[in-house]
């Protein structure tokens with residue numbers, strides 16, 4: 324039986340604002356001394372009042388706009404209640420029924436459209452650190468991350484396989500980085516991925532009555548593997564005629580499989596209610612337009628412009644737009660190209676190839692340096708008359724047959740002889756000079 328995978332995604336992205344979501348503490352928590360970026364607000368002490376971070380809200384809307392979402396005219400924050408030691412207030416400030424952005428869509432390379440349900444803003448939790456103290460297992464809580472702004476992007480279950488998910492996630496990561504709103508670094512936890520997977524029975528039109536969510540995946544490769552594992556596992560269960568349950572599973576890197584964690588909570592289990600300390604927010608068309616104006620040139624637009632302006636191949640463009648830094652570097656290099664030595668100007672395509680093929684380290688080599696190296700590589704090696712004569716004679720002696728053939732009228736061997744001379748001189752040999760010399764000697 325052929326089952327059709329139905330896959331959706333929830334992606335959490337930590338914003339790189341200077342301060343946290345609802346207080347003035349520094350949001351730069353990675354690698355810091357534990358519990359040094361905390362105040363009564365992010366520790367949830369009684370009486371502390373949250374104050375929303377304007378920049379975080381604007382960045383969330385910026386991302387929503389890029390994902391073709393509608394920006395809600397009226398938005399509000401809600402309390403999501405649950406107990407866990409990393410959540411000092413006993414609730415997380417999130418958004419329930421009025422997120423900042425709704426109903427977006429993105430188009431995959433094959434033209435298939437993926438709908439986005441929402442893009443909302445919430446606060447991150449603290450972090451549990453498990454370790455051994457005096458021979459005992461212990462868990463300590465670090466609240467530096469507590470209250471860091473966290474955007475959640477939720478897609479509709481429109482993906483059909485792991486390749487589509489992979490393409491979407493990589494594109495989202497690049498977009499977020501181009502927008503400069505997050506590092507989207509999975510190793511540091513600033514981008515976290517949760518696919519949900521279920522299978523549709525043959526001939527079934529409505530969505531399956533369950534979904535399996537896989538939590539805590541920290542690489543694109545593991546997302547692919549987890550999805551493929553779940554499709555195989557669920558297929559096995561259904562083929563045995565058994566039913567699948569709604570549940571949350573974890574991903575084990577060492578065993579390459581998912582494992583059951585808990586049966587999934589429904590939204591009502593969280594007893595959401597409006598956050599009473601933050602008034603609702605509204606965004607009119609002008610404010611949304613203002614935010615839209617701040618959106619920089621994104622990868623797709625850059626790709627098209629590079630192909631148009633610089634006559635690059637799709638391969639070259641793909642490579643250059645991989646990161647905004649690389650694309651900017653390329654344009655900076657084009658800017659200095661030709662200023663250094665007008666005569667030996669390199670074409671945009673040559674500069675692109677040099678940058679890509681030589682794997683230039685753009686952090687340590689300046690665009691000027693790179694262009695100088697490129698120009699130097701094109702300098703022809705000029706030899707003195709005597710030296711050139713000597714090498715050409717040598718080649719003719721070593722290839723007497725070819726020389727004979729040439730004299731008999733097989734002029735096509737000239738190319739071969741030129742190649743032999745170039746081999747001795749080096750790739751920057753002056754081919755015109757060699758040709759002239761060879762013809763003179765074979766004359």
Ligand SMILES: [Zn+2]
Nearest residue numbers: 346348362365
């Ligand atoms: Zn704080």
